[in-house]
Amino acid sequence: MAVKYSRQRQTIHNFLMTRKDHPTADVVYQNVRQEYPHISLGTVYRNLTLLADRGEILRLHVGDGADHFDADTSRHSHFVCSHCGCVTDLALDCLEDLLTQAKQDFDGRIEAVDTCFHGICADCLDTSAKRTPIL
Amino acid sequence: MAVKYSRQRQTIHNFLMTRKDHPTADVVYQNVRQEYPHISLGTVYRNLTLLADRGEILRLHVGDGADHFDADTSRHSHFVCSHCGCVTDLALDCLEDLLTQAKQDFDGRIEAVDTCFHGICADCLDTSAKRTPIL
DNA sequence: ATTCAAATCAGTAATGATTCCTATTTTTAG
DNA sequence: CTAAAAATAGGAATCATTACTGATTTGAAT
Numbered sequence: 001m002a003v004k005y006s007r008q009r010q011t012i013h014n015f016l017m018t019r020k021d022h023p024t025a026d027v028v029y030q031n032v033r034q035e036y037p038h039i040s041l042g043t044v045y046r047n048l049t050l051l052a053d054r055g056e057i058l059r060l061h062v063g064d065g066a067d068h069f070d071a072d073t074s075r076h077s078h079f080v081c082s083h084c085g086c087v088t089d090l091a092l093d094c095l096e097d098l099l100t101q102a103k104q105d106f107d108g109r110i111e112a113v114d115t116c117f118h119g120i121c122a123d124c125l126d127t128s129a130k131r132t133p134i135l
Numbered sequence: 136m137a138v139k140y141s142r143q144r145q146t147i148h149n150f151l152m153t154r155k156d157h158p159t160a161d162v163v164y165q166n167v168r169q170e171y172p173h174i175s176l177g178t179v180y181r182n183l184t185l186l187a188d189r190g191e192i193l194r195l196h197v198g199d200g201a202d203h204f205d206a207d208t209s210r211h212s213h214f215v216c217s218h219c220g221c222v223t224d225l226a227l228d229c230l231e232d233l234l235t236q237a238k239q240d241f242d243g244r245i246e247a248v249d250t251c252f253h254g255i256c257a258d259c260l261d262t263s264a265k266r267t268p269i270l
Numbered sequence: 271a272t273t274c275a276a277a278t279c280a281g282t283a284a285t286g287a288t289t290c291c292t293a294t295t296t297t298t299a300g
Numbered sequence: 301c302t303a304a305a306a307a308t309a310g311g312a313a314t315c316a317t318t319a320c321t322g323a324t325t326t327g328a329a330t
Binding site for chain 2: 091
């Protein structure tokens with residue numbers, strides 16, 4: 001099953017590279033649809049899965065029901081705001097140390113690590129402070 | 136909405152505390168059903184969600200489609216075998232360092248971190264070595 | 271450039287995990 | 301003991317994702 005070029009897949013990958021907010025499949029679909037009105041949601045899912053399987057993008061499980069996708073495949077962490085649901089990048093030096101230590105302590109073979117931080121993003125802290133101090 | 140005692144919830148929580156393999160809601164359901172044949176899957180989900188919301192158990196998003204649940208709420212990491220799908224605990228000293236560094240570097244408020252390692256567990260490495268060396 | 275098998279597509283149906291709904295039962299404060 | 305609040309069982313509904321199918325596109329060999 002050799003991979004052949006497809007305009008749809010290229011467009012999906014290109015779109016993902018323009019975004020830093022790690023959109024869901026449906027967000028990708030809604031946006032790519034502007035250029036390809038006839039693209040189907042199944043095509044978006046199939047290509048996101050194919051790209052992720054080939055290591056060209058990352059599939060993130062942030063725990064909000066839908067998977068998110070990231071065109072940046074370098075090792076980095078993520079943050080999810082439990083208030084607005086936004087997903088952002090987080091660069092941490094000691095991520096490598098974590099992997100190194102895990103490989104030492106563990107019997108099996110460790111290939112990757114997903115690190116997902118949770119809390120309230122700066123924007124939500126700001127706006128909630130200006131309105132009602134509930135959070 | 137004060138929380139009232141329920142035998143079903145107690146049984147679910149008790150069952151979870153006997154297991155170290157972080158079962159899914161359906162596995163909890165299948166097991167608790169032995170004692171309560173009439174318990175419904177909805178009740179299992181509702182109580183697992185309630186316990187997780189109150190911080191009495193953890194809900195894990197390991198990326199295999201279904202959420203897993205963990206009665207051990209102390210800070211620790213998890214490992215998921217991409218071959219057999221098993222989920223195990225992983226204790227790492229530098230997890231605290233990761234949180235500390237993240238809080239320093241980040242503008243928002245960080246409350247928690249999920250760390251999920253992926254790879255092949257020791258059992259799967261063993262058995263695949265004894266059979267056909269595909270992995 | 272033409273051909274043609276393999277890959278991909280659009281559209282839609284099916285699946286699987288989880289949540290929602292409602293009438294009934296259980297819990298617990300007074 | 302009583303009654304209001306919470307929880308339940310059972311099933312329907314929802315949402316993300318995958319699978320299916322007949323038509324279209326790609327690309328390597330002619």
